[in-house]
Amino acid sequence: MPEEEVAEEGVLNPLQPEIQDPLLKEIIEENDLQADPSRDPLEQPAPLPDPDEVVDCVVIGTGAGGAPLLARLAMAGLKVVALEAGPWHDPRKDFATDEKAQAFLFWNDERLSAGQDPLAFGRNNSGIGVGGSTLHYTAYTPRAQDDDFYLHRDFGVGVDWPFGYDELEPYYDELEQFLGISGPENYPWGPTRKHKYPLAPLPLNGAAQLMQRGCEQLGIKTSPAANAALSARYYQEGIGWREACQNRGFCQAGCNIGAKASMDVTFLPLAANHGADIRPNSYVTEIERDASGAVTGVVYEQNGITLRQKCRNLFLCAGAIETPRLLLLNELALTSGQVGRNFTAHTGVQVWGTFPEDVRPYKGIPGALISEDTHRPKDADFVGGYLLQSIGVMPVTFASQAARARKLWGQAGRDYMRNYNHIAGINILGDCLPHESNYMELAEEKDARGVAKPRIHFTAQENEKRMTAHAENIMRQIWEAAGATDIWAFPRYAHTIGTARMGLSGDDAVVNADGRAFDVPNLYICDNSVFPSALSVNPALTIMALSLRTADKFLEKAR
Amino acid sequence: MASPHYPEGTVRALLATDLVTDATRNALQARLDAPLYEPQYLDGATYELLRAVAARLFPQPDRPDNPIELAPAVDKRLLEGASDGWRYDALPPDREAYRMGLGGIRDSAETMFGQPFLSLNDEQKDQVLAAVQQGTAPGHVWQELPAVRFFEELLAELTENYYAHPLAQEEIGYVGMADVPGWHHIQLNQLDPREPEEVK
Numbered sequence A: 001m002p003e004e005e006v007a008e009e010g011v012l013n014p015l016q017p018e019i020q021d022p023l024l025k026e027i028i029e030e031n032d033l034q035a036d037p038s039r040d041p042l043e044q045p046a047p048l049p050d051p052d053e054v055v056d057c058v059v060i061g062t063g064a065g066g067a068p069l070l071a072r073l074a075m076a077g078l079k080v081v082a083l084e085a086g087p088w089h090d091p092r093k094d095f096a097t098d099e100k101a102q103a104f105l106f107w108n109d110e111r112l113s114a115g116q117d118p119l120a121f122g123r124n125n126s127g128i129g130v131g132g133s134t135l136h137y138t139a140y141t142p143r144a145q146d147d148d149f150y151l152h153r154d155f156g157v158g159v160d161w162p163f164g165y166d167e168l169e170p171y172y173d174e175l176e177q178f179l180g181i182s183g184p185e186n187y188p189w190g191p192t193r194k195h196k197y198p199l200a201p202l203p204l205n206g207a208a209q210l211m212q213r214g215c216e217q218l219g220i221k222t223s224p225a226a227n228a229a230l231s232a233r234y235y236q237e238g239i240g241w242r243e244a245c246q247n248r249g250f251c252q253a254g255c256n257i258g259a260k261a262s263m264d265v266t267f268l269p270l271a272a273n274h275g276a277d278i279r280p281n282s283y284v285t286e287i288e289r290d291a292s293g294a295v296t297g298v299v300y301e302q303n304g305i306t307l308r309q310k311c312r313n314l315f316l317c318a319g320a321i322e323t324p325r326l327l328l329l330n331e332l333a334l335t336s337g338q339v340g341r342n343f344t345a346h347t348g349v350q351v352w353g354t355f356p357e358d359v360r361p362y363k364g365i366p367g368a369l370i371s372e373d374t375h376r377p378k379d380a381d382f383v384g385g386y387l388l389q390s391i392g393v394m395p396v397t398f399a400s401q402a403a404r405a406r407k408l409w410g411q412a413g414r415d416y417m418r419n420y421n422h423i424a425g426i427n428i429l430g431d432c433l434p435h436e437s438n439y440m441e442l443a444e445e446k447d448a449r450g451v452a453k454p455r456i457h458f459t460a461q462e463n464e465k466r467m468t469a470h471a472e473n474i475m476r477q478i479w480e481a482a483g484a485t486d487i488w489a490f491p492r493y494a495h496t497i498g499t500a501r502m503g504l505s506g507d508d509a510v511v512n513a514d515g516r517a518f519d520v521p522n523l524y525i526c527d528n529s530v531f532p533s534a535l536s537v538n539p540a541l542t543i544m545a546l547s548l549r550t551a552d553k554f555l556e557k558a559r
Numbered sequence B: 001m002a003s004p005h006y007p008e009g010t011v012r013a014l015l016a017t018d019l020v021t022d023a024t025r026n027a028l029q030a031r032l033d034a035p036l037y038e039p040q041y042l043d044g045a046t047y048e049l050l051r052a053v054a055a056r057l058f059p060q061p062d063r064p065d066n067p068i069e070l071a072p073a074v075d076k077r078l079l080e081g082a083s084d085g086w087r088y089d090a091l092p093p094d095r096e097a098y099r100m101g102l103g104g105i106r107d108s109a110e111t112m113f114g115q116p117f118l119s120l121n122d123e124q125k126d127q128v129l130a131a132v133q134q135g136t137a138p139g140h141v142w143q144e145l146p147a148v149r150f151f152e153e154l155l156a157e158l159t160e161n162y163y164a165h166p167l168a169q170e171e172i173g174y175v176g177m178a179d180v181p182g183w184h185h186i187q188l189n190q191l192d193p194r195e196p197e198e199v200k
């Protein structure tokens, strides 16, 4: 192996050495650009923006946090520009039904995982591309319940949200109608709903049927889940018809028919139809300010060229690791001392079992069945709660988890994997309390751009351990009741939450209840980083609800 | 319950039909038709060591002449400096981890059996690998490189390479690649016509 190895330590991609000299950099970049006429029309460099134009709003990131507000602002007639680090895909052409071929959907820049329970990123929780992580989310879209927002009020720990369910309810209603969420006639948990789900539930696949069977025997109530995939063709105002789910079971990578409500087939076309300028392959590196501390614009790299976009307001929606990373790199919004802190991740233990039945876990919507009976369990020895969900799984993801958790290899490993078609899983998503030892910081190690990599410290604390033990016990019982053998648990934490939290005071929070930074007048943050607590449900629907609310609060003020 | 088996040849046959989208076919066919690979990043001896390790982690007595090769993707990835989005902070960067880890396996084999890893019999090789996995392998490398974490990463990467291969997917009865029509029979014990049944 080459000797220079050691010297290269720390650089993600040594084939692109960092160039310091700005002139040289410019020349090389221009050459690169000429040499690489992008293969895909969607990736063709856009006409260069006017360097002097000041737009009303720049939105960084086009995921669950960025896309809805982008559409809202554009529809209000504002001049808006979205900058997205990743490409704009054509699902039909680009999305193979193959896990490896879809690895480009994940945020694959290296993050350093520290602490006693180091977190997996990439495939586990972080996406890139026009649509962000929604390109590969499972599309479970339960609402949070009112008490989710008040852990401190109810248990005396963590912090409360600055508002509760009432404030988000109209947005939940709106989102479910707009996205075309499939769900049951009467959802058994949470406050009474003003509107029914617009579409009937998706059909239950093998894993969901087994979970239903096990839960029935234990007296645990279940329901078909709310899922942001269409159980029937659906007409979307401003977008047109979208096709129904074909039960292809591949939501955890890109849906190649647009049945799943990822942002690229919903809010982003809507935004573009109202004049939003969405710029793919645009990686923001710097945020510029004037003497008063207000944001004046951002610097980004698009297809190798460094560009600047001036703006009157900035919406930072880059996800709960890249958002605090950009803030730390630019020394922005740091007065509370909370940027990067209060990092939480949903407890997400999965339990797998082998069944005599033919399950075929690659078929049917993977996010099919849910139970919220464990929202506030009576016998809980922990704070908060969790929900239970059946899961479908693709072979590479499953094999990788089995290798890590069961440590199987050799003949034993291959023999176990032959059971793939007989395997079903359940997982939970539950609260996680902030703790001072769980945080994100800039590492000394640099990435290929010469920018500090993020290091994330995560150690499950007493509450997370107790919740996981409680859940694992229930899920094992469910699988035993359903007839499983060889039951095993994959301890896991999912989603990245809380690194720029929202609160009532700039002493302990980064943004106020409207999403505006306490110490930067025209900076707004909206993504999973502003959650004051993790909530005991999947995050995407609530992120989108916050996104619409943040836009409305901004528009109210601007009026 | 004995592990299920599925008929051979089904995936190649599927790929030749119009039940598979072009995007999916291209991805899978490229793996099936992968040409002989010359290491570009690891030096020859280290690459052979990696192959030998892979052959124990994924023994393929059923494919004596053309086993699914797991080392090329690793070599390519290291060459490109590509990542899967994260790394244990306790480990050095991947290139360094592989350099040290494979060196560590080499040293442990020498210490445990007085022979190079490649000269050991299968049982001895497995003993070396098990010792690394359990963090009990001898050698100074393991003072600096956490053996358990390194082994986990190595095993996970090779596992993903193995099960990404169409023949390995055929072996476990996965046919999700037939992605043109939707699936209609998705409940327990229901099969669509293009799903192979287990060989009884």
Ligand SMILES: Cc1cc2nc3c(=O)[nH]c(=O)nc-3n(C[C@H](O)[C@H](O)[C@H](O)COP(=O)(O)OP(=O)(O)OC[C@H]3O[C@@H](n4cnc5c(N)ncnc54)[C@H](O)[C@@H]3O)c2cc1C
Residues within 6 Å of the ligand: A060, A061, A062, A063, A064, A065, A066, A083, A084, A085, A086, A122, A123, A124, A125, A126, A127, A128, A129, A130, A131, A132, A133, A134, A136, A137, A138, A139, A140, A141, A252, A282, A283, A284, A285, A317, A318, A319, A320, A322, A323, A326, A367, A495, A526, A527, A528, A529, A538, A539, A540, A541, A543
């Ligand atoms: C496999 C998987 C399954 C999931 N399943 C579910 C589910 O069933 N239900 C659910 O509610 N949630 C689910 N999630 C989580 C959900 O997708 C995320 O919580 C949600 O999308 C996060 O929204 P966000 O806006 O915070 O970030 P993201 O959606 O990740 O968006 C951030 C965007 O910012 C861009 N960006 C980052 N840095 C920069 C930069 N410097 N310059 C320009 N652009 C930048 C990124 O490329 C990205 O597009 C799942 C996630 C995964 C990975």
Ligand code: SF4
Residues within 6 Å of the ligand: A229, A230, A244, A245, A246, A247, A248, A249, A250, A251, A252, A254, A255, A256, A257, A258, A259, A260, A364, A365, A366
């Ligand atoms: S299961 Fe349905 S929504 Fe999910 S990827 Fe397949 S077709 Fe799309």
